[in-house]
Amino acid sequence: MTDLDKIKTKIKKLFALSKSPNANEASIALEMAQKLMAECGVKRNDVGEFEIVEEKIDGNSGIHPPQYEIYLTGEIAKAFGCRIAYGTVRRIPKSFYGYDYHDPKYGHIFVGLEHRVKIASFIADVLLRKLKKARNEYMKKLNRVRLRANKIKRADDFCLGWAVKVISKLHEFSNTPDEQEAVDNYVADLDWSDDLKTISRKDIKRSGINDYVNGRRAAEDVQIQHGLEGKDAGVRLLEG
Numbered sequence: 001m002t003d004l005d006k007i008k009t010k011i012k013k014l015f016a017l018s019k020s021p022n023a024n025e026a027s028i029a030l031e032m033a034q035k036l037m038a039e040c041g042v043k044r045n046d047v048g049e050f051e052i053v054e055e056k057i058d059g060n061s062g063i064h065p066p067q068y069e070i071y072l073t074g075e076i077a078k079a080f081g082c083r084i085a086y087g088t089v090r091r092i093p094k095s096f097y098g099y100d101y102h103d104p105k106y107g108h109i110f111v112g113l114e115h116r117v118k119i120a121s122f123i124a125d126v127l128l129r130k131l132k133k134a135r136n137e138y139m140k141k142l143n144r145v146r147l148r149a150n151k152i153k154r155a156d157d158f159c160l161g162w163a164v165k166v167i168s169k170l171h172e173f174s175n176t177p178d179e180q181e182a183v184d185n186y187v188a189d190l191d192w193s194d195d196l197k198t199i200s201r202k203d204i205k206r207s208g209i210n211d212y213v214n215g216r217r218a219a220e221d222v223q224i225q226h227g228l229e230g231k232d233a234g235v236r237l238l239e240g
Helices: 003-017 023-040 067-079 114-141 148-167 177-188 206-218
Strands: 052-058 083-087 107-113 222-226 235-239
Touching: 003 023, 052 114, 052 177, 067 083, 067 107, 067 114, 067 148, 083 177, 107 114, 107 177, 114 148, 114 206, 114 222, 148 206, 148 222
Parallel strands: none
Antiparallel strands: 052 107, 083 107, 222 235
């Protein structure tokens, strides 16, 4: 066994430890694995079988998510080489009586390489919460808008501007052909439907440009700093 093989074996063991139920132990093991990979120039696919996982986060909406929310999570998934769907959890356990339990919450389901899914879903979860807060605050400023439908449309334009600005700050990571094939093969076995319905409140009209620009301005101070494969074990989302 060469020295490089020994290093790969050690990294593989560290990744195994990163699945420990002990959060502190898992975090330390993952950080050590990523640091060792960076120092030795080892990639994730060099140390064994790809770990393809699913991760679900709650959305801000119900069965019909607005377009800006789908855009935000979709672009985050794309940035990290993940696939994404919107719906309920696919794997539902059987009850004692033979009936299925149902998860009433709809959400965004990320699929991809384990370390990238963890980062992508974390970023999406935090940004969705920030976006919800920003939307609520903007809605309060529209107190002179009498019709609720108009207020909702203007808030949607604001949210789209916010999402576009934040996404422009993300770094993109591309999967290798082997990694992408592993993700595609996993998704091929999933029970994803093609009937996702998003809420479409029509394109931005000239009157909505100001709301869109206000959304971009509101997201100006949202900073995203993240690392991958040893460059930085942490993910931070900050507001100035």
